[in-house]
Amino acid sequence: MSGGGNRNRGARWSAAAWAAGVLAALVVLPLGAGDRLPDRVATHWGGDRPDGSMPFWAVPLFPALLWTALLLILALTARRATGPVRAWYGAVLLFTGVLLTGAQASIVHANLDRTDWTEAATVGPAVALTLGTAALAGLLGLLAGRRGAAAAPAPAPGPVLDVPAGERFVWLSWTTNPWLQLTAAALGLVAAAAAIAAAGGLIGAPWAVVAPLTVVAGVVLGCSSVQARVTPKGLEVAFGPAGWPVRRWPIQAIESARVEQRTPAQVGGWGYRLSGLGTTVMLRRGDCLVIHPRTGAEFAVSVDDAERGAALLNTLAARRTAD
Secondary structure, eight states, X not given: OHHHHHHHHHHHHHHHHHXXXXXXXXXXXXXXXXXXXXXXXXXXXXXXXXXXXXXXXXXXXXXXXXXXXXXXXXXXXXXXXXXXXXXXXXXXXXXXXXXXXXXXXXXXXXXXXXXXXXXXXXXXXXXXXXXXXXXXXXXXXXXXHHHHHHTSOOOOOOOOOOOXXXXXXXXXXXXXXXXXXXXXHHHHHHHHHHHHXXXXXXXXXXXXXXXXXXXXXHHHHHTSEEEXXXXXXXXXXXXXXXXXXXXXXXXXXXXXXXXXEEOHHHHTSSEEEEETTEEEEESSSEEEEEEEESSSOOEXXXXXXXXXXXXXXXXXXXXXXXX
């Protein structure tokens, strides 16, 4: 228990140090070069030439306010999250911090020693480098958070089911979200209408409209219903009306299972969600069947009769361990 507490305290101190460091960089970079910057500073570029500016006093203030607002939002939402490690919080902090700091450094460098903001240098290469670095930092933050989630201690034992020797039980449950199904249908109709309009010559470049809408409609439809099945082999979760794709966990890979109340606010919305709680298939608020694998992050799915499914998984896992 103390090891997990130390990890959490270390993560909080690291996040606080990063937040303070980024805020200081956003303010100090322009103020430190204030005597070498014009009264109005170029802050937006259309191609190679600047096409927008801010007064000097707004250059440190505006990104600092953006960063502070993000910190407040993360702090408020973190209070409602129950996972010991919030991988996505770290990824957002690292990505946005690097992005804002890199953008601020690029702006200051482009305006340095210019008498007028319209003479500012191009920022194209610097922006590309900043975006790449920010993406890499966010990915590293996400991977580090997931490793922490995988290393978290196992939760308290969940329910068990009394299965007589020689008996074979199977548990099956499913959930659908009609709002997601309606959304998928609406997107599909729009895609079909665009395809028909393109065939009739009413619109050009049909694939620019039809392809994205079709893909999004398929993804939403796949996340609109889920079926969970527990057998002596383990847990199987099938998505969408076609029952595909399917995720499987063999019984020997499951350490324990439990029932947990979860809401969309805790996991970041509806559908297939990744958060500090692991992976959650959120189709309706309330009871979720949660498995704690021997390796990797937890997986939860919102289905009816979750307690009986968790109990059967625990019984089967215990028998496999005993064998």
